Amino acid sequence: MPCTTATGGTAIIAIMKKPPRKRPCSVCGQLFRPDPRVRGRQRTCLDPGCQQELHRQTCAAWHDRNPEWDRETRLRKTLLKDGPALAAGADPTGRFNWERARDEMGGQPAAVIEELAKYLVGWVRDEIRREALKNMAITSLRIGSA
Numbered sequence: 664m665p666c667t668t669a670t671g672g673t674a675i676i677a678i679m680k681k682p683p684r685k686r687p688c689s690v691c692g693q694l695f696r697p698d699p700r701v702r703g704r705q706r707t708c709l710d711p712g713c714q715q716e717l718h719r720q721t722c723a724a725w726h727d728r729n730p731e732w733d734r735e736t737r738l739r740k741t742l743l744k745d746g747p748a749l750a751a752g753a754d755p756t757g758r759f760n761w762e763r764a765r766d767e768m769g770g771q772p773a774a775v776i777e778e779l780a781k782y783l784v785g786w787v788r789d790e791i792r793r794e795a796l797k798n799m800a801i802t803s804l805r806i807g808s809a
């Protein structure tokens with residue numbers, strides 16, 4: 664890293680540290696010298712096959728610790744139906760796959776969520792109308808006073 668000397672010039676300070684000690688690759692077992700920039704976190708040699716294998720092992724261990732993740736991800740992908748963009752004013756809850764939700768969680772919890780979704784859609788529509796009417800009233804007051 665360059666630094667400024669007392670005379671205003673720049674100098675490169677060589678870091679005279681010992682190179683990192685060799686360590687065994689966690690995949691192939693060959694000794695390698697880790698890159699000093701990763702400060703001891705490097706677990707494999709530079710062979711791309713070893714790096715891919717470590718990545719595969721790390722992913723497999725993560726999926727073993729999180730067995731529900733794949734199932735939930737597949738479920739999430741089936742909950743929204745594909746289709747063209749909704750027309751203005753269309754009910755967005757129609758895009759939701761309620762049958763799939765009922766199959767997955769049972770009828771009563773799905774009914775609670777369906778009614779909550781309908782309630783929230785109605786509430787948002789009412790709020791937008793109320794806000795639009797308020798803005799129209801403010802605009803007409805401004806026009807009337809000008």
Ligand SMILES: [Zn+2]
Binds near residue numbers: 689690693707
């Ligand atoms: Zn290796």
